[in-house]
Amino acid sequence: MLNNYSTEDKILLAVDCIIFGFDKEDLKILLIKRDFEPEKGKWSLMGGFLRKQENLDQAADRILVTLTGIHNVYMEQLHSYSKIDRDPAERTISVAYYALINIEDHNEELIEQYSAKWFKVSESPKLIFDHDIMVKNAINRLRYKTSKEPIGFELLPPKFTMRQLQKLYESILDEKIDKRNFINKINAMDILIKLDEKDMNSSRKGSFLHMFDEQKYKRKKAEGFSFKL
Amino acid sequence: MLNNYSTEDKILLAVDCIIFGFDKEDLKILLIKRDFEPEKGKWSLMGGFLRKQENLDQAADRILVTLTGIHNVYMEQLHSYSKIDRDPAERTISVAYYALINIEDHNEELIEQYSAKWFKVSESPKLIFDHDIMVKNAINRLRYKTSKEPIGFELLPPKFTMRQLQKLYESILDEKIDKRNFINKINAMDILIKLDEKDMNSSRKGSFLHMFDEQKYKRKKAEGFSFKL
DNA sequence: TTTGGAAATGTAAATATCACACTTATAAAT
DNA sequence: ATTTATAAGTGTGATATTTACATTTCCAAA
Numbered sequence: 001m002l003n004n005y006s007t008e009d010k011i012l013l014a015v016d017c018i019i020f021g022f023d024k025e026d027l028k029i030l031l032i033k034r035d036f037e038p039e040k041g042k043w044s045l046m047g048g049f050l051r052k053q054e055n056l057d058q059a060a061d062r063i064l065v066t067l068t069g070i071h072n073v074y075m076e077q078l079h080s081y082s083k084i085d086r087d088p089a090e091r092t093i094s095v096a097y098y099a100l101i102n103i104e105d106h107n108e109e110l111i112e113q114y115s116a117k118w119f120k121v122s123e124s125p126k127l128i129f130d131h132d133i134m135v136k137n138a139i140n141r142l143r144y145k146t147s148k149e150p151i152g153f154e155l156l157p158p159k160f161t162m163r164q165l166q167k168l169y170e171s172i173l174d175e176k177i178d179k180r181n182f183i184n185k186i187n188a189m190d191i192l193i194k195l196d197e198k199d200m201n202s203s204r205k206g207s208f209l210h211m212f213d214e215q216k217y218k219r220k221k222a223e224g225f226s227f228k229l
Numbered sequence: 230m231l232n233n234y235s236t237e238d239k240i241l242l243a244v245d246c247i248i249f250g251f252d253k254e255d256l257k258i259l260l261i262k263r264d265f266e267p268e269k270g271k272w273s274l275m276g277g278f279l280r281k282q283e284n285l286d287q288a289a290d291r292i293l294v295t296l297t298g299i300h301n302v303y304m305e306q307l308h309s310y311s312k313i314d315r316d317p318a319e320r321t322i323s324v325a326y327y328a329l330i331n332i333e334d335h336n337e338e339l340i341e342q343y344s345a346k347w348f349k350v351s352e353s354p355k356l357i358f359d360h361d362i363m364v365k366n367a368i369n370r371l372r373y374k375t376s377k378e379p380i381g382f383e384l385l386p387p388k389f390t391m392r393q394l395q396k397l398y399e400s401i402l403d404e405k406i407d408k409r410n411f412i413n414k415i416n417a418m419d420i421l422i423k424l425d426e427k428d429m430n431s432s433r434k435g436s437f438l439h440m441f442d443e444q445k446y447k448r449k450k451a452e453g454f455s456f457k458l
Numbered sequence: 459t460t461t462g463g464a465a466a467t468g469t470a471a472a473t474a475t476c477a478c479a480c481t482t483a484t485a486a487a488t
Numbered sequence: 489a490t491t492t493a494t495a496a497g498t499g500t501g502a503t504a505t506t507t508a509c510a511t512t513t514c515c516a517a518a
Contacts, residue, residue: 005319008278010239013322049237052320056311080309080324082285090234091281093242095309163465180467181507203464205514392496409498410476432495433484 014087014094015059016047016131018078018138019068021103022155024164026120027171028103029135031127032067033115038089039128045135046114047094060097067114069107074154075099078138086130094130098138100154121171139172146172149221150191152212159209161199162186185227191217243316243323244288245276245360247307247367248297250332251384253393255349256400257332258364260356261296262344267318268357274364275343276323289326296343298336303383304328307367315359323359327367329383351403368401375401378450379420381441388438390428391415414456420446 019030031043048063050056060075078096086092103118111117119125121139126132145151151172152165166182186192193213198206248259260272277292279285289304307325315321332347340346348354350368355361374380380401381394395411415421422442427435 005241005278005321008241009281011242011279011281012234012237013240013242049234050240050311050322052238052240053313055313056309056322077308079306080285082279084282084284092234093279093285161465178508179465180509183466184468185506200516203514204462204516205465206516207465390496407477408496409478412497413499414475427484429485433486433493434482434496435484436496 012090012092013050014047014092015050015056015063016045016094016096016134017060017064017067017075018045018096018098018135019064020098020100020121020138020142020155021106021118022168022171023103023118025167025171026122027168028118028120029124030067030106030111030116030118031124033117034128035115038087042128043125044128045096045131046116050095056095056097060095060099064097064099067110067116068101068105069110070101070105073099073101076141078134078141081130081134083130094134096134096138098141100142100151102155102157104157122174142172147227150186150189150212150217150227153214153217159195159197159199159211161202161207161209163202163207165210189220189227191220241319241321242279243276243321244279244285244292245274245323245325245363246289246293246296246304247274247325247327247364248293249327249329249350249367249371249384250335250347251397251400252332252347254396254400255351256397257347257349258353259296259335259340259345259347260353262346263357264344267316271357272354273357274325274360275345279324285324285326289324289328293326293328296339296345297330297334298339299330299334302328302330305370307363307370310359310363312359323363325363325367327370329371329380331384331386333386350400371401376456379415379418379441379446379456382443382446388424388426388428388440390431390436390438392431392436394439418449418456420449 021028021030030046032046034040034042034044046063046067048059048066050059054062056077057075064073064075065071075097078098080093080095082093084091086094124135127135146169152168155168156164162183165186166177166179169182170177191213192210195209195211197209199209200206250257250259259275261275263269263271263273275292275296277288279288283291285306286304293302293304294300304326307327309322309324311322313320315323353364356364375398381389381397384397385393391412394415395406395408398411399406420442421439424438424440426438428438429435
């Protein structure tokens with residue numbers, strides 16, 4: 001009968017972050033080049049160890065801030081990975097988190113300091129340990145999330161065009177969407193504010209910028225909501 | 230720079246199991262009455278600690294077998310809980326798993342040995358620590374699962390009536406379903422085999438028994454599949 | 459003034475979902 | 489043998505959602 005904790009094994013608990021960003025065309029992840037052993041010189045997720053005086057969410061947040069300098073980022077716990085020899089140096093359990101950030105916000109200096117780089121998810125290099133599986137699982141989770149609630153808040157700049165939003169959906173879901181149907185669907189959600197302002201970069205005509213209406217978004221989300229392609 | 234694991238904190242890692250069963254009428258969970266400190270005498274999920282030589286799935290399995298005697302049960306990792314003082318005795322992270330079992334299969338002796346008891350999810354007692362949150366999250370996950378793939382394989386006996394399957398869905402989703410629409414939908418899935426045999430317990434007329442067609446089920450699931458009420 | 463190129467827009471057909479009520483089969487009672 | 493009580497079993501039309509699809513508009517640059 002378990003009545004004495006002191007005989008139980010204690011284990012190292014790592015936290016690894018899958019950091020998603022979107023650069024107007026492609027869904028990307030931020031990876032670091034390890035300058036420490038094991039697997040020095042290889043690409044990996046940003047990670048760290050859980051400390052006694054913090055919970056997992058806090059640890060994930062700390063690790064993200066360390067690399068990007070950004071606070072108050074959207075993060076969600078993904079899964080815990082525990083294969084016995086997943087880290088050859090020592091038995092370690094890793095709790096993976098995924099974060100959605102606006103790719104323009106990150107701190108260049110920190111990125112350099114960690115030899116970090118943004119990769120298209122479709123073109124990312126092989127990662128150490130079980131990090132590839134973590135990324136795969138995170139993408140699946142993000143796809144699921146997409147089907148349950150509007151996304152974009154976190155990954156897009158405050159003002160964006162319909163086309164950018166569509167590209168974001170397309171890059172997450174990895175499929176083409178008809179633009180009329182997409183716009184009809186998004187408009188039916190009634191969560192965007194159309195601004196008078198136009199983005200003139202993409203065409204002569206220019207395309208209207210939009211913002212999320214956070215009030216309406218929250219209300220909709222509370223009601224429970226479904227986006228189906 | 231993290232180049233030396235040895236300075237990092239090591240932590241106790243618990244695994245707690247939310248064990249779901251279905252008794253032809255209600256969705257239930259299996260709880261134990263703790264005969265050890267802390268919180269002796271209170272209701273709790275079945276749990277244990279991760280050992281160095283096993284991974285989390287194996288630990289969850291071991292813990293489930295300890296209480297029910299059943300092997301090869303459907304289990305899925307739910308979430309990791311890490312509030313600093315969640316266990317007043319010592320800093321402990323808990324990885325929660327949920328299991329779906331056929332309620333008829335469990336081992337009575339073991340259940341008694343642990344003072345365990347099946348509770349309707351709607352009538353379960355207050356649990357220790359953060360176990361109530363775990364159960365709530367597990368129910369949500371189960372609901373989600375229900376919307377993505379057929380369930381029943383794990384919770385029902387091999388042969389079951391349409392009405393039992395409907396009751397299962399109703400108890401998971403916590404809402405009434407029209408029986409004609411339900412049957413139409415299930416039949417449209419084309420994953421059941423209707424047997425010649427009838428269950429005569431529930432009515433004079435008797436109702437036909439069905440089995441899952443595992444082949445078809447797997448094929449459908451691979452194609453990706455959605456059940457919407 | 460013309461031109462090139464992305465932005466913007468609407469509808470009809472197909473499909474999926476929903477609401478809804480009567481007949482049938484059988485065991486038990488008479 | 490006949491009646492009765494009870495859950496099982498069955499189908500359709502109305503409504504909502506999803507899909508497929510092509511043309512016109514706007515503006516900067518030439």
